[in-house]
Amino acid sequence: MLATTIIYGFAGICLFVLGLRGVLLHTTALARILALNVCGAGVFLLFVVLAYRGAGMTPDPVPHALVLTGIVVAVSATALALALARRLREIDHD
């Protein structure tokens, strides 16, 4: 196993777990959405680490495509969550 794989792989696991913990511990909508995005970034990092095959080899493009899909899905979910959170704040201020 490459040192790079181990280093970034562990970083990915850390981001995933940190995000998960953040979602469970926070109660504000915006803070939870942030944590969810961190959590997703961790999973994406793991995918990209899988794709990396050392300096001399072309990386596996499949995980890259999956992560691209994942990034777009994450931003869509973020947009919906933020719209809901804003609506809630509006209702509370009326």
Added chain:
Amino acid sequence: MTDLLVWPILLPLLASLLALVFPRRGDWIGGMASLAVLISAAWLVHSVWDNGVIAVALGGWQPGLGIALRADGLSSVLLLMVAIVALTIGIYATRYFDNAVVRARFWPLWLLLLAALNALLLSGDVFNLYVTLELVGLTAVALGALGGSRDAIVAALRYLTIGLLGSMAFLAGVVVLYAAYGTLDMVALASVVEDRPATWVALMLMTLGLLVKSALFPMHFWLPPAHANAPAPVSAALSALVVKVAFYLVLRLWLDVFTVALHPATAWMLGLLGAVAVLWGSYRALRAPRLKLLAAYSTVAQLGYLFLFLPLLAGLPDGPAREAAFGAVVLFALTHGFAKSALFLGAGVIQQRAGHDRIEELGGTARALPVTTFVLALSGIALIGLPPSGTFLAKWQLLAAAVETGQWVWIPVVAVGSLLAGAYVFRVLGHAFAPGDRDGSALAAGREELPALALALVATVVLGLAAGGLWGFLDFAAMSPGGAR
């Protein structure tokens, strides 16, 4: 023939686009599309009946490099249920949303949800499943928030957050699978998975994600507010279909893909959670002040029954007994789908007529809305599990399997759960038949009450009588380790 597989996904997807572009034609577009989906689903069931498993490699690329769609007995029969329930709810919705603007918001999302459910049921690729899970989740959340009340928004936001957390866990499992086995195709995975840590961790993460989405106790807390505060047609779909497809994935993964890693101890743990869900959900349903909340808690309980089947399936050797138990779990899921959607639609009629759905104040409903009250009674029969409903047969098989495998512990759970279900159903009926100051025509509105009645009749009568055919059909489902798929 393999083209059959794409229509249940593409038809509602295209209709959803049209419904956005032509907002005033929503009813027409939605109705036609739902009908077309029903026809394509029936056709699909027919060809699975004739030919067994059908698969198509999308883009012509061999599965693994590309993505495959597959239909077997289990997925096609669930697809048919989704199509029937969706068509019926759609008809009801044209009446329920009496405001054209709200209907214009409803149709594109609704059709997209239908496409997403079908895509999930037919998907043969674990990453594609993640995308379909997200699609189901986002559309369900947006539909749940359509009511616009504060409670609905709060519930939708929580549903979204928890659902995303579940998807993330599922996706982390997909990473581990791809790292270990280098493929995302489910059939390819089924043939290479080994009983070792990578598989266990992947299965744990994916199952955790799906348990959150199928609201198994103690991850059920998001469900009652989300289902009780959505508009009635949406609640019906959420309870009958959306949580059901998450359970379908649990079945698929455990019995079909990861058979080698299915240890009795894990199945027991899920069964135990299911047992607690049955008791807790039924108890909370009994104490619920509102009819829709009651229906939502009853969903928690009924999902618990589905998980009770897992330790039994794990304990039974291949053979007729296992097939019977498998048929029973599918029958249970189907019956609940029809009965619960009928109950929610009935609750919606009452809520719109009376302006509330508080159970204590339902007096007079039986006289004012006799058809709807009949719907409540019929769906109640299916929820309790009285003959001739499909649930009765399913519970019978559940008990038989418990005796056969010596897992006696589930028998009192089923007994107490059924008694509690009887109690909450009769509590509602008792109030509905109480005298009250309301009266009305015998039939409030055909487009509202008849769909609910049709669903309730399917749950109580049709599924009970047609169950024999179902068992024969599910033979095509890959039930043996390694699978016939």
Added chain:
Amino acid sequence: MSELLWVLFDLVLAGLTVGLAWVAVATRELRRGVLLFVGLGLLLAVIWARLRAPDLALAEAAIGAGIAGALLIAALRDEIGVSAEPEDGYTASRRLVDLGAIGLLLALSWGLLDAFLLSDGVRLAEGVAERLGESGVINPVTAVLLNFRAYDTLLELAVVFAAVLGVLSVGPARPALEAGSLVLTGLVRWLVPILVVVAGYLLWVGAHAPGGAFQAGAMLAAVAVLLRLGGVAHAGLPGTAATRWLLVLGIGVFVIVGLSVMFADRAFLQYPGDIAGVLILVIEIAATLSIATALALAYLGGRPVGWEADCDSPQHRVNRGAADRGGDA
């Protein structure tokens, strides 16, 4: 550079990323959390570049940090004065969550380690390389996204569509900002054409180099964000009917292309080899426009003015107020 220096670089970069994520998630001040999150996105873009994923570096910078950052910062304005809840001590549930987190960390490390030991590390890379010639494009990531796994991408567009339908049904858009200062409007006027050109370039180049529909769409959405910040209320979006068509264009063209090849006796989305490149470009152009429109609407945060003016027949317009309160009795 020697091997050891790279390891050092990796350690610093990974450590910074984890540290930043920790602070971003743990902070009680939302504003700080959001800004750190945007910073995290940029660090991730560097990591993607380091791990030889330039397509992702572009996408992360444009979408993950750029558009998501813009959405979050706009959301911050709605929540002025709100901070994440104070953390009240070390309660039992906190301890439980921390315990679970550590357990998950260990489990995931164990599973992945086992997975790496089991795998030969080849996975699908060779398969893609073998069939790349038949895909119609040279960039392998684009080949996977728009040919081998095109169905995923179709559903991904559906996810974007679902999210934007949700945003549109939740409530009206944020009120527009007042026109900005001279410097800002000047910058916007200057940047918009450049960004449009860059978007076109990214779209075109995606066939053989890093880039593609999603990066280009995000770039166009950035134009909308800039316009909106510069005081243009409609953010460059056309009228309601045209915007609706733009929203559905991506999925519509994708499905129509997929079905037309299916009617020519092929599987759904099985492009004929000789015109695969052209079909992919057509799909990508449509997808770019739809993604840009969807992200722009997401940035507006709700229905633009007049969005539902044509949804009901004239005699029903009176009930409009009731409609905005929703359909549930």
Added chain:
Amino acid sequence: MPDVLALVSIALAIVFYAAGSIGLLRLPDLLSRLHALTKADNLGLGLLATGVALLAGDLVIGIKVLLVWVLVLAASASSSHLIARYSMQAGNRGHGE
């Protein structure tokens, strides 16, 4: 020879970045921080871009890098202006925040 020039240029860029960062952390008020940050970073990025362009040794890449630098200059100048203006409007006219 170009390589040496490139390395010198990149090394100088690092010095400027370091100075800018120290300024951001140590200077007392908003305006002087902005001053330190934009001046140092613009020049630092310019030197870095020069170094990278020299290393690449390709005219087209060189032009692209130059374009990036110009865009960053425009963005950082305008955003600093906006931050400063906002801070003035909010009532800060000098020291303190």
